[in-house]
Amino acid sequence: MSRRLKVVLKSLSLIVAAMLVSGIVYEQLRRRQDLRRLPEIGRSVDIGGRALNMFCSGTGAPAVVFESPSGTGLEWEPVQTEVAKFTEACWYDRAGMGWSDPAPFPRTAEAIARDLHELLRRAGVAVPFVLAGFSFGGLPVREYNALYRNDVAGMVLVDIADEEEQARAPKFYLGHTAPRFLWHPLCLAFETAAFVGLVRLTQSSPTQSGTPSEMTREEIIAALRRQPKAFVASNCTGIVEPESYAEVSATGGLGDRPLMVLTAGQPPDFGSPELNRQAAAYQQIWIHEIQAKLARLSTRGRQIVVPDSTHGSIPPNVVISAVRDVVAQARSESASH
DSSP states (O other), X not given: OHHHHHHHHHHHHHHHHHHHHHHHHHHHHHHHHHHHHSOOSSEEEESSSSEEEEEXXXXXXXXXXXXXXXSOGGGGHHHHHHHTTTSOEEEEOOTTSTTOOOOOXXXXXXXXHHHXXXXXXXXXXXXXXXXXXEGGGHHHHHHHHHHOGGGEEEEEEESOOOTTHHHHSOGGGSOOOOOGGGHHHHHHHHHHHHXXXXXXXXXXXXXOOSSGGGOOHHHHHHHHHTXXXXXXXXXXXXXXXXXXXXXXXXXXXXXXXXXXXXXXXXXXXXXXXXXXXXXHHHHHHIIIIIHXXXXXXBTTEEEEEETTOOTTOOOHHHHHHHHHHHHHHHHHHHHHO
């Protein structure tokens, strides 16, 4: 029995090892396919041993730098294209997202802001610039202002996340958080699963056009988000979100620099009368207390409530108008000096 058990265990070990090797090879081959299937939009900028992807167009100062909610900068393309008609406008992919390289743990708002600072410095984007953040993207934008205040000419905050959500939002709005001691092990587990091909194997491929030139922007974004490295980056950022909120709660304001705060006027539809009732009540707190507080970060802060919009449906033209306003104010301030 002992000899048979050893044979069985040895055979199982060999099978597991073969599966791991096969998974690693499979993952590497598919990553190469991704590079051919999704040619880079933008350019890679080395920030010290790893690269971040960014795309800039237009001319003029101050430049506008967009921070996306998920980290995939291409989300900003409809707004960025229009803003580039009156000044330089740039979006970028956060570490591990889009065409950017992964980065070390932890991926808090401060780490993201430091990455962005190094990217803009090495890419030669002139300071000061206007920062625009949407949803979670507002956290690294506010952290950037705290770390590099002289770089920031103004801000546009589009229905951004806020540290008060954790205490004031209905429970069904909030995700589950793991104990702090599990944060890094969980991130390592995600990285391992991606490395051996498990993440890719568990994801179904979205329907999309045959060639890169035929793919729509939405299809490209969907494909980028389904890359295993994006799965890892998104989850590792989400794990440490409580730390990002803590970091941002300690940041200061903008002084007298121009600030526009765009706020959705309608809550999401949760498909339940009771949940919708709670959501509607919270939306009033969101509009009149939480987002209104953000507008007071500057003595020149202004809040615009977009009445018929939910969190993800604030029209691009409203954002473009807010960006134009802040750029104009920043230019006027610069000219007066």
